[in-house]
Amino acid sequence: EVQLVESGGxxxxxxGSLRLSCAASGxxxxxxxxxxxxxxPGKGLEWVxxxxxSGGATYYADSVNGRFTISRDxxxxxxxxxxxxxxxxxxxxxxxxxxxxxxxxPAANIWGQxxxxxxxx
Amino acid sequence: QSALTxxxxxxxxxxxxxxxxxxxxxSDVGGYNYVSWYQHHPGKAPKLMIYDVSKRPSGVSNRFSGxxxxxxxSLTISxxxxxxxxxxxxxxxxxxxxxxxxxxxxxxxx
Numbered sequence: 001e002v003q004l005v006e007s008g009g010x011x012x013x014x015x016g017s018l019r020l021s022c023a024a025s026g027x028x029x030x031x032x033x034x035x036x037x038x039x040x041p042g043k044g045l046e047w048v049x050x051x052x053x054s055g056g057a058t059y060y061a062d063s064v065n066g067r068f069t070i071s072r073d074x075x076x077x078x079x080x081x082x083x084x085x086x087x088x089x090x091x092x093x094x095x096x097x098x099x100x101x102x103x104x105x106p107a108a109n110i111w112g113q114x115x116x117x118x119x120x121x
Numbered sequence: 122q123s124a125l126t127x128x129x130x131x132x133x134x135x136x137x138x139x140x141x142x143x144x145x146x147x148s149d150v151g152g153y154n155y156v157s158w159y160q161h162h163p164g165k166a167p168k169l170m171i172y173d174v175s176k177r178p179s180g181v182s183n184r185f186s187g188x189x190x191x192x193x194x195s196l197t198i199s200x201x202x203x204x205x206x207x208x209x210x211x212x213x214x215x216x217x218x219x220x221x222x223x224x225x226x227x228x229x230x231x
Contacts, residue, residue, distance in 0.1 A: 035219075037220075044124075044210060045210050045222045047221065047222060059218065061218065095166065097167075100172065104219040105155045105214050105219065106157050106212040106219065106220045106221075108167075108169060109172075111168070
């Protein structure tokens with residue numbers, strides 16, 4: 001079964017750091033681009049960051065550029081999102097999503113169930 | 122990275138057809154055939170309904186269809202069913218970013 005499982009969410013103080021992980025199974029992980037998408041409480045979906053299948057190309061939304069780092073370990077079938085200098089407005093459910101190609105285009109056909117990140121003092 | 126423009130809400134009765142619009146610019150919707158649509162029930166994972174403007178993933182009902190004209194993409198749902206009630210988001214590739222979402226549209230089945 002094709003599956004994505006996020007972990008690493010939780011409560012963190014403003015200015016703190018957190019690392020999300022997304023464990024993939026049921027498909028050839030290195031053959032597909034991956035993204036992180038978030039949904040803040042009461043808001044819509046927001047694309048956060050994406051990475052090509054090889055990991056050689058990474059992309060960020062302006063709202064997180066310079067604070068978040070996306071990476072992947074294809075030997076472990078795992079996607080990561082390192083989040084630094086967290087702000088209250090980063091509070092959201094974070095989803096990892098699998099694209100349909102090795103390069104990043106907006107067509108994610110598999111999504112995880114999400115990890116809640118709460119930034120609060 | 123401005124969000125694409127969608128109506129906040131649409132509604133329809135069971136059996137009817139509805140269309141949700143998604144308006145962008147020539148730098149996103151109008152410039153690329155990489156428009157996708159997602160269905161999102163609160164508390165669940167989003168589901169891909171349409172990709173590459175009009176392609177349907179395996180398993181998605183043929184009641185869902187997509188199209189594009191100029192800078193505006195559309196999702197049409199025919200034969201509305203109660204389970205179609207959800208939030209719907211369009212997204213597009215852009216000249217400055219691989220992904221941008223629309224603000225989302227809440228579909229109510231009356």
